[in-house]
Amino acid sequence: MKALIENIVVPLVDYPEAIHVTEKEEENKIVYHLEVHADDVGKVIGKNGRIAKAVRTVVYAAGMKSNKRIYLDIM
Amino acid sequence: MRQVTATGLSVEEAVQSALKQLNITENQATIDVIEEGKKGFLGLFGSKRAIVKVSMNEDPVKKAEKYLAGIVNQFDIDISIESSIKDNVVTYHLSGEKIAILIGKRAQTLNALQYLVQLVINRESNKYYTVIVDAEGYRKRREDTLVQLANRKASQVVERKRDVKLEPMPSFERKIIHTALQNNRAVKTFSDGVEPNRYVVIRSV
Numbered sequence: 001m002k003a004l005i006e007n008i009v010v011p012l013v014d015y016p017e018a019i020h021v022t023e024k025e026e027e028n029k030i031v032y033h034l035e036v037h038a039d040d041v042g043k044v045i046g047k048n049g050r051i052a053k054a055v056r057t058v059v060y061a062a063g064m065k066s067n068k069r070i071y072l073d074i075m
Numbered sequence: 076m077r078q079v080t081a082t083g084l085s086v087e088e089a090v091q092s093a094l095k096q097l098n099i100t101e102n103q104a105t106i107d108v109i110e111e112g113k114k115g116f117l118g119l120f121g122s123k124r125a126i127v128k129v130s131m132n133e134d135p136v137k138k139a140e141k142y143l144a145g146i147v148n149q150f151d152i153d154i155s156i157e158s159s160i161k162d163n164v165v166t167y168h169l170s171g172e173k174i175a176i177l178i179g180k181r182a183q184t185l186n187a188l189q190y191l192v193q194l195v196i197n198r199e200s201n202k203y204y205t206v207i208v209d210a211e212g213y214r215k216r217r218e219d220t221l222v223q224l225a226n227r228k229a230s231q232v233v234e235r236k237r238d239v240k241l242e243p244m245p246s247f248e249r250k251i252i253h254t255a256l257q258n259n260r261a262v263k264t265f266s267d268g269v270e271p272n273r274y275v276v277i278r279s280v
Contacts, residue, residue, distance in 0.1 A: 004149035011142050011195045050271075051194065057187035061179050062150050 004062055005032060005072070008055055013040040029069040032059070036075070044074060078130035085112055086125045093129035102201075105130050135204065136165050139196035143167055143208065146188065150176060165196065166207040174210045182217070185210055186245055207247075218251050225255040225277075232279045233261045243272040 002021045010016045018037035023030060036044055045052045056072050063070035079096050083089030086108055094101060112125025140158050147154045147169065154171040169177060178185045185208055193206040207214060228239045241252065252275045253264050263280050266273050 001149075004146065007142075007145040007149060008191060011198070012191075048270075050190070054187035054190045057179070057183055058146060058191070061176060061184040064176060065151070 001030075001032065001059075001062065001070075005034060005055075005059060008058060009034065009036070009044055012051070013037065013043050015040055025068075029071060030063075030066070031071045031073060033073045034075065041075075078128060080109070080126065080128045082124045082126050083112075084124065086127060089125045089127040090129060093127060097129065097131050099131055103132050105132060132199070135196050135200040135202075136160055138199075139165070139192050139206070140167060142195045143188065143192050146191075147177060152176065163203060164205045164207065166209060167192065169208065169210040178210050178213055182213065185213065217248070221248060221251045222255045225252045226259075228277050229256055229259055229262045232277045236279055238279075239277045240267075241275045241277070243268065243274045245271070246273070249273065249275050 002023060005021050006019060009019055013019065013036055015037035018035075018040070020033075020035040022033045022035075024033065025031075034044070043051070044055065046054075052074055055074075059072050060070055077097060079093050081089045081093035081096065083092055089112075090101070090106055093106075094104060097104070107128040107130075108125070109128055110123065110126035113121065113123040136158060140156055144156055147156070152171060152173045154169050154174070154177070157168045157170075159166050159168070176184070177188070179187075189206055189208040192208055193204070196204045196206055209215075224241070228241065232239050244252075249266055253266075256262055256264050256277065261279060262277050264275055264277050267276050268274050
C-alpha cells in the first residue's frame with residue numbers, strides 16, 4: 001500500500017526525495033499519512049483538490065481487498 | 076535514460092556528434108554543456124575542446140505507460156497494458172481478470188487513473204496529449220449506452236416540451252451526448268453546473 005501511494009505521487013512532484021508515507025493502524029482503519037515538500041503541496045492537491053481526489057480514489061480502490069477502512073491524509 | 080558525453084571543436088559540433096551517436100534529434104534530448112571549449116591562439120596553442128553531455132528524453136507515452144503499470148501492478152491482479160496513439164490521443168487498454176476493481180463505481184477509479192496518467196504524460200512533454208485509459212472495452216460500451224440514453228431523452232424532450240437534465244458526467248462523456256444530438260434538429264444541448272458536477276441539459280427548439 002505504501003508502495004502504491006509512492007508510485008502514484010513520486011512522478012507528480014519536483015522533490016521526490018521529500019516524500020514520506022507513514023502508516024498508522026487503528027482499530028478498524030488504517031491511516032496513511034503523506035508528506036511532501038512544501039513546494040509540491042499544490043501538485044498533489046490540485047485545483048479544487050482534483051488531484052488529491054484522484055489519488056484517494058485509486059488508493060481506496062486498492063484498499064478494498066483489506067477489511068479495514070483506509071484513509072489517506074495529505075499534509 | 077541513455078546518455079553520452081561527446082567532444083568537439085565547438086559546442087555545436089560536440090552536440091551534433093552526440094546526437095548522431097544516440098540517433099536522435101535535438102528536441103528529443105537534454106543537453107548539458109560541461110566545457111565551452113576555446114579556439115586558442117591561432118588555433119594552435121591553448122585550444123580546448125568543447126565537452127557536452129547529451130541525454131535522451133524518455134518517450135512520454137512509454138513513461139506514462141510505466142507509471143500506469145506501476146500503479147495497477149500494486150493491485151495484485153494480472154493486468155496487461157497495450158498502448159496506441161492517434162494524433163495527440165494516447166489510449167491505454169487494460170485487460171485482465173478482475174478488471175472491475177480498476178473500473179470502480181461509475182468508472183470513478185478508471186477516470187481517476189486516466190486523470191493521473193494525463194498529468195504525468197503532460198508534465199515534461201512539450202506536446203499536449205489527451206489520455207484515455209480503457210478497461211476491457213468499457214469506454215466503447217459506455218459510449219453506446221450514452222448515445223442510446225441521449226436519443227431516448229431527446230424524444231422525451233420533444234414529446235413533453237420540457238428540459239431534461241442528465242446526471243453529472245465528466246467532460247468526455249458529456250461530449251458524447253452533445254455529439255450524438257448534434258444533428259437532431261428538434262433539440263439543442265448545453266452543459267450547466269460547475270465541475271465536477273457539470274451536467275448536460277437537453278432542450279427542445
